[in-house]
Amino acid sequence: MLQLKNEQPLKPQPRAFRALVFHHAVFFLLLTHHCGGQPQMVSPSQPIVAVVGDDVMLPCHLEPAMDASEMTVEWTRPDLEPRFVHVWRSGVELENKKHPSYMRRTSLSPNRLKHGDISLTLPRVKLSDEGTYKCFVPTISRESTVELVVGAVSSLNISLARPENEEETSAVVLECESKGWYPEPEVLWLDGEGNLLSAGPTETVRGLDDLYTVSSRVTVEKRHSNSFTCRVQQNKTNQTRETEIHVPGRK
Known part of the structure; x- marks a missing residue:
């Protein structure tokens, strides 16, 4: 019979005890598996x-x-x-x-x-x-x-700023303004065919309510179509607002 130093001889364990040990071992394994598979x-x-x-x-x-x-x-x-x-x-x-x-x-x-x-x-x-x-x-x-x-998004106001002496110039100035945006948007100008126009820098003012007011001006030549669009868009929120203006008396 196996005997350990300074210990009592190991005695054969009853079958019921061995079954209990086996049961607890299986339960521990199942519990470990369950915990590892938590939602x-x-x-x-x-x-x-x-x-x-x-x-x-x-x-x-x-x-x-x-x-x-x-x-x-x-x-x-x-x-x-x-x-x-x-x-x-x-x-x-x-x-x-x-x-x-x-x-x-x-x-x-x-x-x-x-x-x-x-x-x-x-x-x-x-x-x-x-x-x-x-x-x-x-x-x-x-x-x-x-x-x-x-x-936050808002509607747009677009207007035509005519030169003082329209007959002596081949261009007109369009203005676009929009209040109440968040985050800060960007302003784009397009002609009647959807082509992007070159505009001056956008003026941006942030109010005490954290909302932005943006405004932009673009000069268009008479050779362009008489339809123009101001588009204000937020890339972060994918929100877009736009409005169109028709310039009378243009070809």
């Missing part, structure tokens, strides 16, 4: 783009899907204090935890939560809502981020 947080890699006044949803869900209706779900913005945008705990929203600017503005869907969809609904978006949001589920120690980009 992951899935959210879009591209920013969510919205215009002021839009209702938006910040997507985030568990994959594979599992019932999150009784879990704690926290939506936060790290740049705020307090940082909480929405807190869901044991089937109840904790309104008193939220940042004041999000009071009574955010929601989770109880029905979607049952299927692992923990997306946040944010109605009537404001410029101040722009930022990076974090979705966190403490139960599984998983988090994900969603970036929200908010823009």
